[in-house]
Amino acid sequence: MAYFPFFMDIEGQRCLIVGGGIVACRKVEVLLDYGPEIVVVSPEMTDRMVRYGENAGGKVTLLCREYQEEDLDGVDFVVAATADEELNRRISLVCRERRIPVNVVDVREECSFIFPALIKDEDITVGISTGGSSPTIAQYLKAKFRAAIPEGFGRLAAELGTYRELVKERVPILSVRTAVFKEMVEEGIRQGGTFTREQAEQLIDRKLEELEKDHE
Numbered sequence: 543m544a545y546f547p548f549f550m551d552i553e554g555q556r557c558l559i560v561g562g563g564i565v566a567c568r569k570v571e572v573l574l575d576y577g578p579e580i581v582v583v584s585p586e587m588t589d590r591m592v593r594y595g596e597n598a599g600g601k602v603t604l605l606c607r608e609y610q611e612e613d614l615d616g617v618d619f620v621v622a623a624t625a626d627e628e629l630n631r632r633i634s635l636v637c638r639e640r641r642i643p644v645n646v647v648d649v650r651e652e653c654s655f656i657f658p659a660l661i662k663d664e665d666i667t668v669g670i671s672t673g674g675s676s677p678t679i680a681q682y683l684k685a686k687f688r689a690a691i692p693e694g695f696g697r698l699a700a701e702l703g704t705y706r707e708l709v710k711e712r713v714p715i716l717s718v719r720t721a722v723f724k725e726m727v728e729e730g731i732r733q734g735g736t737f738t739r740e741q742a743e744q745l746i747d748r749k750l751e752e753l754e755k756d757h758e
Contacts, residue, residue, distance in 0.1 A: 578601075
């Protein structure tokens with residue numbers, strides 16, 4: 543069955559990752575871009591995981607010991623990424639009983655959420671999922687979509703986001719607002735991923751003048 547793509551703000555949420563190996567490191571790497579507080583529990587940690595604990599600005603806390611059920615207290619979501627299938631299964635069961643979202647790496651049936659193949663460019667995120675049936679297809683599509691995103695698009699999206707209130711305040715008609723934003727995007731792409739506030743104000747003035755002429 544296909545998964546519905548909820549997009550959630552997880553900045554500041556508490557994430558528990560059980561496991562300290564290569565797979566757990568990959569999950570840490572993906573999640574760090576989205577700002578959660580990550581706690582990693584494992585009796586053994588790879589050198590790479592240790593570096594995350596040292597260099598992630600306090601965002602990654604390492605607990606070098608065996609997992610305990612009490613580790614689930616107060617967490618917002620969990621990733622079970624150990625080499626012990628029975629332990630992963632037990633973590634999944636307890637999380638489901640406690641209604642804590644859980645991902646068990648590579649075992650779709652024990653997950654209440656899955657990690658899509660992600661493309662991130664600043665505030666733009668594209669998530670691709672095959673419902674866990676074919677990660678290879680998801681990775682193939684990821685490469686295609688990444689190539690299709692214009693250079694600087696993430697920067698442009700962030701820039702245009704700062705003009706939203708300006709457009710709302712000055713342009714009362716929804717269809718005209720839509721036309722303004724569309725032209726901002728098209729011109730921003732042509733300009734290599736930038737569109738200044740001065741240009742935004744000039745564009746709004748022009749659209750409002752055109753609107754006045756249409757009503758004369």
